[in-house]
Amino acid sequence: MxxxxxxxxxxxxxxxxxxxxxxxxxxxxxxxxxxxxxxxxxxxxxxxxxxxxxxxxxxxxxxxxxxxxxxxxxxxxxxxxxxxxxxxxxxxxxxxxxxxxxxxxxxxxxxxxxxxxxxxxxxxxxxxxxxxxxxxxxxxxxxxxxxxxxxxxxxxxxxxxxxxxxxxxxxxxxxxRGVIDYKVKSYGKTAHSAEPEAGINAIDNLIVFYHLALERLRKFNKTDTVLGGVTHSITKIKGGEQVNSIPSYAELMGNIRTIPDYPNQRFYDELEAIIAELNQREGFNLAITYSFPEExxxxxxxxxxxxxxxxxxxxxxxxxxxxxxxxxxxxxxxxxxxxxxxxxxxxxxxxxxxxxxxxxxxxxxxxxxxxxxxxxxxxxxxxxxxxxxxxxxx
Missing domain, CATH: 3.40.630.10 (Zn peptidases)
Structure with missing residues (x-):
């Protein structure tokens, strides 16, 4: 040729x-x-x-x-x-x-x-x-x-x-490195922003997850001599209907880059434990899904x-x-x-x-x-x- x-x-x-x-x-x-x-x-x-x-x-x-x-x-x-x-x-x-x-x-x-x-x-x-x-x-x-x-x-x-x-x-x-893309959905209840106590703020609940996830995944702190450490970033977030309404829905997406020391199941278990824990609290209704994770x-x-x-x-x-x-x-x-x-x-x-x-x-x-x-x-x-x-x- x-x-x-x-x-x-x-x-x-x-x-x-x-x-x-x-x-x-x-x-x-x-x-x-x-x-x-x-x-x-x-x-x-x-x-x-x-x-x-x-x-x-x-x-x-x-x-x-x-x-x-x-x-x-x-x-x-x-x-x-x-x-x-x-x-x-x-x-x-x-x-x-x-x-x-x-x-x-x-x-x-x-x-x-x-x-x-x-x-x-x-x-x-x-x-x-x-x-x-x-x-x-x-x-x-x-x-x-x-x-x-x-x-x-x-x-x-x-x-x-x-x-x-x-x-x-x-x-x-x-x-x-492996990769885990995940999405967390937060369901609340809409209300007039002048009376927020009548609703459930889906964004507030999502932010609670946000901080817990960042904190608890820090324990995966081993370092691979070639690949380095695990990274975890919240990369996308959206929610709410309009500025004067308590938001009834919000979602975020996170990205984890894994190393061979940690099978992906370790991260699933941790994230799902956070979801289960928060859903025990009054007003929380969270759900998590994953998009084609790779080991x-x-x-x-x-x-x-x-x-x-x-x-x-x-x-x-x-x-x-x-x-x-x-x-x-x-x-x-x-x-x-x-x-x-x-x-x-x-x-x-x-x-x-x-x-x-x-x-x-x-x-x-x-x-x-x-x-x-x-x-x-x-x-x-x-x-x-x-x-x-x-x-x-x-």
């Missing part, structure tokens, strides 16, 4: 507006690239209308199966006046491709796709299988990855690469997949990558809950412009990623330790 075709694949994927929806168009485009290869297994898994996950499997040989994954959704572009180019134009300037998702993470996804296409075009004998898991909804809850995991598409992988951006592929991420990824800094990634990094870049952790969650947290015992790493192209205006990826960075993924797949599937482990599974 020539350089221009590789660039064109990324441009076309960026040009599809998949802001928290419409991933089916991305899935259809990627599928079309593989339609001329009869031995490729192509499956679209519907999450919702216009939201299809895509699973592509190449290789017929017995042996390990390597997972590649990237998400097809992007965040909203924000204020268009802050962009130098249309965020869905995939404009090329100064050896960069600009656009929403150029870094997070359509360049990583496109690089995985191009690497698979090159292996197929060159007739490379693959000593095992490679499965691409292209997901919906990563930016808003990783529910595409959750769906694919529940349906068995990640079962018994030998390893998984998550192509999220990692400083132009100069970092290998093996551990990551922290502990990982192993000396796992075989990291050793192979470093070997490949030396081959392609002539240097070692930094082995470290990430403060953000990724789809790997869901896929690691599949059957089997495998490790995941996160390594991908991209700049430090994720979710920002004028998001871009260096073209050289993107092209290097294609070369890396292609070589990594061959190194991984030929590795004796990986093959021996896989033979015990199949």
């Amino acid at each position: 020539n350089k221009q075709k590789k660039i064109e694949i990324l441009q076309k994927i960026i040009q599809i507006d998949s802001v928290n929806a419409n991933e089916t168009e991305v899935a259809n485009y990627i599928s079309s690239l593989f339609s001329k290869f009869p031995d490729v297994e192509i499956q679209k898994i519907t999450y919702a209308p216009h939201r299809d996950n895509l699973v592509l499997t190449i290789g017929k040989n017995n042996g390990p199966m390597l997972g590649f994954t990237g998400h097809m959704d992007v965040v909203a572009p924000g204020n268009l006046d802050d962009w130098n180019y249309d965020p869905f134009s995939a404009t090329i300037a100064d050896n960069k491709i600009y656009g929403r998702g150029a870094t997070d993470m359509k360049s990583g996804l496109a690089a995985l796709v191009a690497a698979l296409l090159e292996l197929l075009e060159q007739g490379t004998i693959i000593p095992g299988k490679i499965r691409l898991l292209a997901t919906v909804g990563e930016e808003t809850g990783e529910y595409g990855a959750a769906q694919l995991t529940k349906q068995g598409f990640a079962d018994n992988l030998a390893g998984l690469i998550v192509a999220e951006p990692t400083s132009s592929m100069q970092k290998i991420i093996y551990t990551a 922290a990824i502990s990982g192993k800094p000396d796992s075989q997949i990291i050793k192979i990634a470093q070997e490949t990094h030396q081959q392609i870049f002539g240097s070692s990558a930094k082995v470290t952790g990430s403060s953000g969650a990724n789809d790997g947290a869901e896929f690691l809950q599949a059957k089997g015992n495998f490790d995941s790493i996160e390594i991908g192209p991209g700049s430090n412009t994720s979710h920002q205006s004028n998001e871009y990826v260096e073209i050289t960075d993107y092209l290097n990623a294609i070369t890396f993924y292609k070589q990594f797949a061959l190194n991984f599937l030929q590795d004796k330790e990986i093959k021996n482990h896989a033979s015990q599974i199949y």
Whole structure:
């Protein structure tokens, strides 16, 4: 595949507006690239209308199966006046491709796709299988990855690469914080503000929860040597009907970033204990819900997949990558809950412009990623330790 075709694949994927929806168009485009290869297994898994996950499997040989994954959704572009180019134009300037998702993470996804296409075009004998898991909804809850995991598409992988951006592929991420997004609803009773005693102030009750939650979650104070400590922030709050009425409803949302020392259940138990305690008080009526929480990824800094990634990094870049952790969650947290015992790493192209205006990826960075993924797949599937482990599974 020539350089221009590789660039064109990324441009076309960026040009599809998949802001928290419409991933089916991305899935259809990627599928079309593989339609001329009869031995490729192509499956679209519907999450919702216009939201299809895509699973592509190449290789017929017995042996390990390597997972590649990237998400097809992007965040909203924000204020268009802050962009130098249309965020869905995939404009090329100064050896960069600009656009929403150029870094997070359509360049990583496109690089995985191009690497698979090159292996197929060159007739490379693959000593095992490679499965691409292209997901919906990563930016808003990783529910595409959750769906694919529940349906068995990640079962018994030998390893998984998550192509999220990692400083132009100069970092290998093996551990990551988990995340808990929660919402607390407070129900009160409306009344005229001149007679507040006739009502129940839902905002007042919510503020009591607010302070108790901040105070009691401070006890989760262990520090991970790579990821740091737990963070907890109240990030959204609203309530009330009008200024001269006692509010009958209020709600807040909180965000917790967890570390491997603390399973998410510890936080659920604490938050729910606060809710139960307050609901014993007169006038309190609180309820809590969670939005697609993810466990922290502990990982192993000396796992075989990291050793192979470093070997490949030396081959392609002539240097070692930094082995470290990430403060953000990724789809790997869901896929690691599949059957089997495998490790995941996160390594991908991209700049430090994720979710920002004028998001871009260096073209050289993107092209290097294609070369890396292609070589990594061959190194991984030929590795004796990986093959021996896989033979015990199949």
